[in-house]
Amino acid sequence: MTSELDDEVRKSRMPARLDFWQSATGLLLALFMWTHLMLVSSILISKDAMLFVTRMMEGSTNPSEEAGYPIIVSILAVIVLIIFVVHAGLAMRKLPANWKQWRTMRSHVKMMKHGDTTQWWIQAITGFIMFFLGSAHIIIMATNADKIGPHQSADRFVSMGLWPLYFILLFAVELHGAIGMYRLIVKWGWFDGKDPVANRKRMKKLKMAISVFFLVLGLLSFAAYMRIGLQNKADGTVGIPYGGESGH
Ligand code: HEM
Incomplete structure (x- = not known):
């Protein structure tokens, strides 16, 4: 009898757990993504800055001169992939289970024109896009961790034709990340203070500002990688690593 009761209690706690x-993995991924974009955007400073960041991530003891251990990046990529899949799996519970539920939900969104409900849809769609493109990108990074750098990364954009993947992924990830963080803050009541309604408005503005900031940073980095990739293609030097200030 008691064990049946225990079972019931355990079951009823499950959705909350x-x-x-879902929130914890989402928070980790959002923080990872913002850091990741800051690191990738080092190309805006210079090729040497990006090379330095790459070597630092590889655990080089002297990032200005020596290569490190790309296996560190591969391990990090596998860890991120695991968190990514767990997060997606947990989020999938909330998708409508069948066509009928989907139609009912869509008509509610249309009828209510409620900002938060529309955002739920943006989350579901961008999440779906990211699940495929994001995991493809992580797997490419995990298996090519020794081929990251100002020239080889740029060649992936242009000569390997991955630029459409990066372009779509950039918009999906920035929208998804900023909306996700806003929803987390509202859901768990962080920074609610004395006036939760005013806080919600403030957070909405912050969400917009963060989205715009990272989108602009991402698009500028995108343009920089494209420019270098196109130059390498014109020079016939595709696939050759950048050799530092004095090298190619
Ligand atoms: C540990 C895992 C990851 C590593 C090591 C990594 C590494 C990189 C690197 C080196 C680039 C530059 C282009 C290249 O070399 O091909 C890049 C670009 C990019 N990554 Fe990742 N990434 C990881 C995870 C992710 C995830 C999970 C996402 C999103 C779901 C993502 C989204 C992007 C986007 C959108 C760009 C293009 C940025 C731009 O055009 O400004 N990355 N990543």
């Missing part, structure tokens, strides 16, 4: 893990 899964919700907590």
Whole structure:
């Protein structure tokens, strides 16, 4: 009897636990993504800055001169992939299970024109896009960790034709990340203070500012990689690593 009761209690706590893990993995991924874009955007400073960041991520003891251990980046990529899949799996619970549920939900969104409900849809669609493109990108990075750098990364954009993947992924990830963080803050009541309604408005503005900031940073970096990739193609030097200030 008691064990049946225990079972019931355990079952009823399950959705809250899964919700907590969805939020926790989402928070980790959002923080990872913002850091990741800052690192990738080092190309805006110079090729040497990007090379320095790459070597630092590889655990080089002297990033200005020596290569490190790309295996560190591969391990990091596998860890991120695991968190990514867990997060997506937990989020999938909330998608409508069948066509009928989907239609009902869509008509509600149309009828209500409620900002937060529309955002839920943006989250679901961008999440779906990211699941495929994001995992492809992570797997490419995990298996090519020794081929990251100002020239080889740029060649991936242009000569390997991955620029459309990066372009779509950039918009999906920035929208998804900023909306996700806003929803987290509202859901768990962080920074609510004395006036939660005013806080919600403030957070909406912050969400917009963060989206715009990272989108602009991402697009500028995108343009920089494209420019270098096109130059390498014109010079016939595709695939050759950047050799530092004095090298190619
Ligand atoms: C540990 C895992 C990851 C590593 C090591 C990594 C590394 C990189 C590198 C080196 C680039 C520059 C282009 C290249 O070399 O091909 C890049 C670009 C990019 N990555 Fe990642 N990435 C990781 C995870 C992710 C995830 C999970 C996402 C999103 C779901 C993502 C989204 C992007 C986007 C959108 C760009 C293009 C940025 C731009 O055009 O400004 N990355 N990544």
